[in-house]
Amino acid sequence: MPSCPLETGELINLLVAALLELDRNAARDCFQRSALVPLAFAETVLAPALERVGTGWERGEVALSQVYMSGRISEELLDEILPPQQLPDTSHPAMAVAVLDDFHPLGKRIVSSVVRASGFRLADYGLIGVDDLVRRAQNDGIRILLVSTLMLPAALRVRELKECLDRDLPGTRLVVGGAPFRLHPDxxxxxxxxxxxxxASGVVPLLRRLIAELP
Structure with missing residues (x-):
């Protein structure tokens, strides 16, 4: 007899335990027991679980190796459950996504999957610092830059990034996301x-609005 779907909080607890124990099968089982569509699971269970792992590392309760492997397992799970990407619409302006000064790419990975599945071109700059990010955006003629952060210090560096973009690549729009921006709405x-x-699902309509506003 199939088990009943679990509540979100219980799913997060189980997934955190699976990630810290590096148990891929247990992580996959959390999705199967959730009764959630893949994107909802990614946003409401997987992302919060990984944020909790990151907080544990900040507090000295979790090893950096566990944080790294948690990210790997999470990305593997996303590859399994998210739909295949559509061919990009080349008429859209050049866009890129990056993780700013943080060690964890899960938020970027979720957003990238959603944006690409909606038909947008999106260059992936990976984990990168401010100077290199601005340099790459200049070289690629990026018009819209999406930046993900997990920790507050990285989120605060967005101010420096924006100043550099305004100086070196004026007119480029900057979209940010991640735990600090959810916890501090302004x-x-x-x-x-x-x-x-x-x-992640709210990024696509935001991108469409910004594209319409580009000069």
Whole structure:
């Protein structure tokens, strides 16, 4: 007899335990027991679980190797459950996504999957610092830059990033996301970004609005 779907909080607890124990099968089982569609699972269970792992590392309760492997397992699970990407629409302006000064790419990975599945071109700059990010954006003629952060210090560096973009690549729009911006709803505005979304699914309509506003 199939088991009943679990509540979100219980799923997060189970997934955190699976990630810290490096148990891929247990992580996969969390999705199967959730009764959630893949994107909802990624946003409401997988992302919060990984944020909790990151917080544990900040507090000295979790080893960096566990954080790294948690990310690997999470990305493997996303590859399994998210739909295949559509061919990109080359008429859209050049866009890129990056993780700023953080060690964890899960938020970027979720957003990338959703944006690409919606038909947008999206260069992936990976984990990168401010100077290299601005340099690559300049070289590629990026018009919209999506930046993900997991920890507050990295989120605060968005202000420096925005200043560099305004100086070296004026007109480029900056979209930010991640735990600090969900916990502090006005932070995106305070650091000078052009928009944020609390969920990956909300990024696509935000991108469409920014594209329409580009000169």
């Amino acid at each position: 932070l995106w505005w305070e650091v000078g970004a052009d928009g944020t979304s609390a969920t």
